Amino acid sequence: xxxxxxxxxxxxxxxxxxxxxxxxxxxxxxxxxxxxxxxxxxxxxxxxxxxxxxxxxxxxxxxxxxxxxxxxxxxxxxxxxxxxxxxxxxxxxxxxxxxxxxxxxxxxxxxxxx
Amino acid sequence: xxxxxxxxxxxxxxxxxxxxxxxxxxxxxxxxxxxxxxxxxxxxxxxxxxxxxxxxxxxxxxxxxxxxxxxxxxxxxxxxxxxxxxxxxxxxxxxxxxxxxxxxxxxxxxxxx
Numbered sequence: 001x002x003x004x005x006x007x008x009x010x011x012x013x014x015x016x017x018x019x020x021x022x023x024x025x026x027x028x029x030x031x032x033x034x035x036x037x038x039x040x041x042x043x044x045x046x047x048x049x050x051x052x053x054x055x056x057x058x059x060x061x062x063x064x065x066x067x068x069x070x071x072x073x074x075x076x077x078x079x080x081x082x083x084x085x086x087x088x089x090x091x092x093x094x095x096x097x098x099x100x101x102x103x104x105x106x107x108x109x110x111x112x113x114x
Numbered sequence: 115x116x117x118x119x120x121x122x123x124x125x126x127x128x129x130x131x132x133x134x135x136x137x138x139x140x141x142x143x144x145x146x147x148x149x150x151x152x153x154x155x156x157x158x159x160x161x162x163x164x165x166x167x168x169x170x171x172x173x174x175x176x177x178x179x180x181x182x183x184x185x186x187x188x189x190x191x192x193x194x195x196x197x198x199x200x201x202x203x204x205x206x207x208x209x210x211x212x213x214x215x216x217x218x219x220x221x222x223x224x225x226x227x
Contacts, residue, residue: 067168068165113222
């Protein structure tokens with residue numbers, strides 16, 4: 001049996017891989033609100049308390065329910081990459097994968113006051 | 115200390131207190147007038163329809179003020195927001211925060227259940 005891969009076979013393998021990636025990408029990116037609810041447990045320690053206040057400087061921790069998912073994703077990724085300042089948020093975001101971030105964002109976005 | 119001098123000191127202290135209170139408030143009407151620039155991206159009443167731009171309507175006033183201050187100082191980086199915020203005075207920022215926080219909104223605190 002010839003185990004070497006010909007140029008045509010290599011192209012076929014690449015094509016299959018690309019198609020598979022394209023097919024699964026929408027599911028990965030969609031974000032799962034149910035999974036997000038579990039993963040958001042830590043967030044609610046501050047964001048789940050009415051009028052909860054950040055200290056030094058003092059201001060209210062923002063409401064997240066009903067906020068745009070895309071914005072929430074961008075915010076969490078900015079904290080994770082340390083381009084947005086906030087010690088606690090950076091430390092929490094540091095633990096999150098892209099999938100975690102998508103799920104958490106999906107969850108909060110789905111919790112608006114409609 | 116003579117009485118007039120004590121009176122002056124008292125007046126000075128009172129004026130500082132009063133200006134502090136006035137500043138802390140923010141004037142929603144003045145904020146509305148200044149909000150035209152924000153409307154293009156965040157919606158006229160702060161209910162942004164552009165997914166990458168956060169909804170501001172009904173958000174906590176103190177958080178909105180903190181965000182504007184952070185954009186102005188450069189602590190929070192965003193090319194567009196830094197440009198706008200750098201042109202604002204502290205009073206204008208307080209007014210804008212008062213305006214957007216007072217608008218009807220779909221934002222809410224997700225409570226632990």
